[in-house]
Structure formats: structure tokens, C-alpha cells
């Protein structure tokens with residue numbers, strides 16, 4: 641079978657490997673689609689053999705089951721949750737607990753987006769979001785955009801979104817943000833002033849989805865005292881916040897903020913995500929920019945890295 645492998649910095653090749661065989665407690669999945677994630681782009685930038693995790697936003701169909709498998713049958717549609725997966729391949733074998741069974745009518749393109757949606761839902765669930773909260777979403781890539789739709793359906797009162805890129809700001813508006821701003825030429829004080837003007841006060845909840853320092857600072861400063869900053873943006877960049885900014889609001893004795901990542905990952909959120917998609921509350925297909933066949937994966941990654949092309953999420957079709 642075909643599998644994509646990073647062979648050098650920004651160089652991917654399609655190699656031929658034997659089809660994997662499921663163990664007793666494993667399921668063999670014929671992969672339909674796999675999304676390109678920011679973490680895959682990180683791998684793409686390295687050189688040497690880094691194929692321990694490459695492609696983890698996976699949907700497919702069960703083609704074979706191990707003898708101890710009881711919850712799945714051949715022909716089932718599944719999403720796979722594994723951060724050790726090699727999803728840019730024709731087949732994978734996964735243990736039962738890493739596969740999520742989907743309804744027969746599920747679109748497998750949408751199913752490949754369940755993983756980023758589940759990340760968003762974990763963030764919302766574990767970071768103290770409450771109905772009626774006002775929200776600041778910084779970064780409108782796939783995670784930020786899916787979060788805007790999910791937060792809206794969960795009863796956010798007002799959503800302010802920020803992104804440097806005009807295409808993404810327009811998408812955020814389409815996805816339900818009440819107000820969008822361009823943070824590129826603004827200090828965090830200026831961003832706070834805009835948020836206070838639009839919301840009437842600071843916000844109850846902020847979601848960092850850009851993974852850059854300036855965004856983290858803004859997410860901290862737009863929050864009311866004692867509220868939670870949910871950090872979802874991944875990046876190797878170090879985040880610089882002084883302890884003062886966490887303990888107290890600088891210049892006051894008001895309490896600072898809580899910062900929380902989305903862990904622990906909760907696999908049940910795949911089910912919640914599937915329901916939200918089914919009820920049309922979240923429309924992940926609207927973030928898909930382009931679908932490339934596996935043979936063109938090099939082109940797909942070059943395309944994804946090109947910042948001049950307006951785009952959000954690209955998929956590989958096996």
C-alpha cells in the first residue's frame with residue numbers, strides 16, 4: 641500500500657509498504673481522508689525520519705477486525721483518535737479504544753474534521769465556559785473557526801474574533817463572530833479598548849488559537865479578573881507572561897486570570913462533535929479549502945504552507 645513519508649526538510653515521498661495486519665484487539669481501517677494539521681507542518685519542516693506521527697485527523701471504513709473485537713464490524717465508518725498515527729496512508733491498524741464508530745450517513749470528509757472539533761470541544765468543556773459568557777477568540781484557523789460555531793451553539797452572548805488575515809476575518813464573520821478585528825498593528829491595550837467598546841466590558845472567556853505570544857498577551861488582557869484563558873494554539877514558541885499578569889491585574893489588586901490547556905483529551909467529544917455536525921450547528925466542510933489525492937501530497941503541503949493563498953484546512957484523499 642501507499643504511504644507518505646517525510647524524507648528530508650519539506651520533502652515528502654510516497655513509499656510502498658506492506659498492508660498492516662490487525663492484532664486480536666485491533667481494527668484495520670481503509671483511510672478515506674486525513675486532514676493536514678499544523679503539527680504535520682512542523683514535521684514537514686524537519687529533516688530525517690520523523691514518521692512517528694504524521695497525519696492524525698483520520699476518517700475511514702473498517703475492512704478487517706481482530707478476533708477480540710466486538711464493538712465494530714466490517715463496513716463501519718470510523719474516525720480515528722491517535723497521536724501516533726500515520727494517517728497519510730491507505731490503511732492503518734488501531735486498537736478499539738482509538739476508533740470512534742460513526743453513523744452510516746456520516747460524510748467521511750466531515751468525519752476527518754472531528755479530531756480538531758474534539759480539541760475545541762475539550763477546551764470549551766474543561767475551561768469553564770458558561771452559557772451567556774462573552775468570548776474573545778484569537779486566531780481564526782480551523783480551531784478558532786470551529787470554536788466560534790461551537791461557542792455560538794452553546795450560548796455565547798457575544799463573540800469577538802481576531803486574525804491578521806482578511807480572508808480568515810471574513811470567515812470568522814460568516815461563522816458567527818459578532819465583531820472581528822485585525823490585531824497586527826495593535827498593542828494589547830488597543831485590543832482591550834476595542835473589546836470594551838464592542839462588549840461594554842472585558843470578556844468572560846478567551847480562547848487562544850494562534851499559538852503566538854502577542855495573541856496570548858491579548859487573550860490575557862481582555863479577560864475580566866479571575867476568568868479563564870483557554871490555550872489551544874500549538875507552537876514551539878515560548879509564551880511570555882509575567883507572574884504579575886497571572887496573580888493580579890497590573891496596576892490594580894484585582895485577581896489575575898487562570899490559564900488552562902485543553903488536556904485531558906476526552907474521546908467522548910468525538911461523539912458530541914458528530915452530533916453538532918449532524919444538527920448543522922457546526923459546518924466543518926466550510927473550513928475545507930482544498931482536497932488533494934495522496935499522490936499529490938507534496939503539492940498539498942507546499943500549498944498549505946503558502947501564506948499568500950487564502951485557505952483554512954486542506955485534506956488528503958486516499
Ligand SMILES: [Zn+2]
Nearest residue numbers: 677678697756
Ligand atoms: Zn490536529
